[in-house]
Amino acid sequence: xxxxxELTHRCPLQCPYCSxxxxxxxxxxxxxxxxxxxxxxxxAALGCMQIHFSGGEPTVRxxxxxxxxxxxxxxxxxxxxxxxxxxxRTRLDRLAAAGLEHVQLxxxxxxxxxxxxxxxxxxxxEKKLAFAQAVRDVGLPLTANFVVHRQNLHHLDxxxxxxxxxxxxxxxxxxxxxxxxxxxxxxxLMPTRxxxxxxxxxxxxxxxxxxxxxxxDFVVPDYYARRPKSCMGGWGRRFLNISPSGKVLPCHAxxxxxxxxxxxxxxxxxxxxxxxxxxxRIFRGTDWMPQPxxxxxxxxxxxxxxxxxxxxxxxxxxxxxxxxALSEDHERLVSLAATDAMAQxxxxxxxxxxxxxxxxxx
Ligand code: SF4
Ligand code: SF4
Numbered sequence: 225x226x227x228x229x230e231l232t233h234r235c236p237l238q239c240p241y242c243s244x245x246x247x248x249x250x251x252x253x254x255x256x257x258x259x260x261x262x263x264x265x266x267x268a269a270l271g272c273m274q275i276h277f278s279g280g281e282p283t284v285r286x287x288x289x290x291x292x293x294x295x296x297x298x299x300x301x302x303x304x305x306x307x308x309x310x311x312x313r314t315r316l317d318r319l320a321a322a323g324l325e326h327v328q329l330x331x332x333x334x335x336x337x338x339x340x341x342x343x344x345x346x347x348x349x350e351k352k353l354a355f356a357q358a359v360r361d362v363g364l365p366l367t368a369n370f371v372v373h374r375q376n377l378h379h380l381d382x383x384x385x386x387x388x389x390x391x392x393x394x395x396x397x398x399x400x401x402x403x404x405x406x407x408x409x410x411x412x413l414m415p416t417r418x419x420x421x422x423x424x425x426x427x428x429x430x431x432x433x434x435x436x437x438x439x440x441d442f443v444v445p446d447y448y449a450r451r452p453k454s455c456m457g458g459w460g461r462r463f464l465n466i467s468p469s470g471k472v473l474p475c476h477a478x479x480x481x482x483x484x485x486x487x488x489x490x491x492x493x494x495x496x497x498x499x500x501x502x503x504x505r506i507f508r509g510t511d512w513m514p515q516p517x518x519x520x521x522x523x524x525x526x527x528x529x530x531x532x533x534x535x536x537x538x539x540x541x542x543x544x545x546x547x548x549a550l551s552e553d554h555e556r557l558v559s560l561a562a563t564d565a566m567a568q569x570x571x572x573x574x575x576x577x578x579x580x581x582x583x584x585x586x
Pocket of ligand 1: 235236237238239241242243244279280281306307330
């Protein structure tokens, strides 16, 4: 089991596909250091093996070192998921001394011009490169994350080359998942069918080229899929997410599903929430499934796909994920993708003043 600790929603970047909810949690509602430390101990006692410190940007929290040390003492494998623009070598040394074991660094593109426009942060790309060097100097393993979409896919080969150049052992190429901010920006992000075909060939060729030196993880675009991904490895099976204010979610996008309510680790023990809360039980296992999932031989492989996507497309989280070609809603998804892929490139940023970043740099 893994726990994603979203320490804060604050972030100096403004990615238009951010998985944070549209209603960001304010800094004054964030859990205190002591509350996080207790939640971390409870996660370890519950059976979690890994903790991913994320956000927002987790390094805005001055107590990150304490939380990493707490997780290390509790026997958890610790991973930092960061934009890399706020953390220097000195702080990284402190985090490593506290027990940090792995860093996942996100890039918006292989170039500063497009990367800074997508992230809405001038100078961000250069800071990320400097941070990547610091990670290597400290000797921590590094994964480079690239979220890909219509406006940066023409640089896919360069992104993979860049990951190798900065000394990453793994690169994650993830197509945008359309909920939260990404759903709001879907029309500006949706790749074309031609881009999809080219992307698959590029990944195949790159994997053959870098075998033994770089692992390439590839998350396919749902809207062009035939079968859905096994979202979260199944709802409430091996993953939980704790929001900045302590809400416990079965997936980081679960708040996008209207009508679900979430228990808070400030008020109830984590193990009790995991076992009994409505938000975890509602889609756990296979009993909730409609047809065609209920009698499908893949029902314990993909668990009916993504609940957040089912809700985003159909308004009903209990339907089969429309990414599945067997779903009644699949054609709708295909047609949405075709329409959006022809739309304008304009982003809606998390902070409106970032609109000044809009000039199209592709
Ligand atoms: S996706 Fe971008 S805006 Fe959202 S938390 Fe990550 S770096 Fe910040
Ligand atoms: S019908 Fe349901 S279980 Fe079967 S492949 Fe599609 S989403 Fe998965």
